[in-house]
Amino acid sequence: MYCRNCGNQIGEQDSFCSHCGHSTTPANVDGGSQYEKDHSAEEILPDADFKEAFVGKNYPYFFNKWSKIKEKDRKRGWNWAIFFLGPFWFGYRKMYLYVAYFAIIYFLIDLFLYLMEYQFSEENYYFDSTVNFLVFPVSIFFAMFGNYFYLKHTNRNIEKVNLMPFTDEQKKTWLKRKGGRSWGGVFISLLILFGYGITTALLLPTNVDQILTIKNGSFYEYPTTTIGEEFDKFFTDPHWEYVTSDTPYDVVRFTGIADREGDDVEVMIDFIITDDSFDIHSGKVNGEKMSEDDIGYLIEAVFTSNDDEIIN
Numbered sequence: 001m002y003c004r005n006c007g008n009q010i011g012e013q014d015s016f017c018s019h020c021g022h023s024t025t026p027a028n029v030d031g032g033s034q035y036e037k038d039h040s041a042e043e044i045l046p047d048a049d050f051k052e053a054f055v056g057k058n059y060p061y062f063f064n065k066w067s068k069i070k071e072k073d074r075k076r077g078w079n080w081a082i083f084f085l086g087p088f089w090f091g092y093r094k095m096y097l098y099v100a101y102f103a104i105i106y107f108l109i110d111l112f113l114y115l116m117e118y119q120f121s122e123e124n125y126y127f128d129s130t131v132n133f134l135v136f137p138v139s140i141f142f143a144m145f146g147n148y149f150y151l152k153h154t155n156r157n158i159e160k161v162n163l164m165p166f167t168d169e170q171k172k173t174w175l176k177r178k179g180g181r182s183w184g185g186v187f188i189s190l191l192i193l194f195g196y197g198i199t200t201a202l203l204l205p206t207n208v209d210q211i212l213t214i215k216n217g218s219f220y221e222y223p224t225t226t227i228g229e230e231f232d233k234f235f236t237d238p239h240w241e242y243v244t245s246d247t248p249y250d251v252v253r254f255t256g257i258a259d260r261e262g263d264d265v266e267v268m269i270d271f272i273i274t275d276d277s278f279d280i281h282s283g284k285v286n287g288e289k290m291s292e293d294d295i296g297y298l299i300e301a302v303f304t305s306n307d308d309e310i311i312n
Contacts, residue, residue: 050158053172054179065147075148083143090146091189094182095153099189102138103196109134114204117244125208154179207242214252214271214278215240222303231256234302235267249274251281260285267298 051066052059065077082089087102109131120128142149157178161171201209215228222230232238235256243251250273257264265286272281283290283298290298 047158049168050161050171050175051154054154054157054175056176056180062147062150066151069148069151076144077147079143079146082146083139086139086142087193088186088189090142091185091187091192092181092183093150093153094179094185095150096185096188096192098142098149099192102142103192105138106135106193107196107200110200110204114206118206119242119244120206120208122208122211122240125206210242210250210273211240211252213273214254217278219299219303225303230302234258234305236264243270247272249281252278269295269298 048063051063055062065079069075069077079089085092087099090096090098090102112134113131118130157175161174161178164171164174166174215231216226218224218226228240231254235258238254238256241253241255243253252271252273254267254269254271256267258267259265268284270281270283271278280295280299283295285294
């Protein structure tokens, strides 16, 4: 015979289930044919009704995952939704502490790259291969242990409600309200990650932030357009990079190809950024240093000439 409450096999003479403690009266016992067919390799966990109330619609999925955790006595498993959605899955399941864990880990990765003075590529800033390499193990870890974390989260809430002077039905109602799924939780996850992004931007500026300072800036003589817009239009193959050097200033270097009297020349311009402003530090054409007058003529050509005019 099998206990109707937990599915554990019991003897015909047993008065109580040795697994969950429920009475083995005929109303609580199943001959087992259909049960064996559906759950022959599984063992239903204690407090199944409370777990089902807390989890909601997808309880059969987690029932199977948690049964394997108990059967094999190991915490590892796999959850594809966590692998692809990460912190948003935990927010969807109202597990906001784990969303905060993601934000903290992401911040520590950013801090590590900042201390290492890692150079980001402006073109692939949001899909940087090094960042993806560091974040990938985090996704693997939470996908492997996410089902176990959810079990612990569920058990904590059941333990909490069991301390309350509620009836079983009141406990189920409380668990349904505290558990289940929530699109609002996804929005809360977005807010937490947005807060992480703002904190990182303020405390750990990257080289791309310095590049954008120049590209989005303007010269006093040409306030109606940005440097990046005009440089990217005037030069062929424009490239911006942050240059680290033994200087008290941040240096952003621009390189590009320009037309001078029918010939292509390589132009390099270094900008320096101080606390409240930026300026051109130096320039070169085909490796030869430009004078201040030459730099002035070049800037005038960039901002006032058509794309097909040349550098004189």
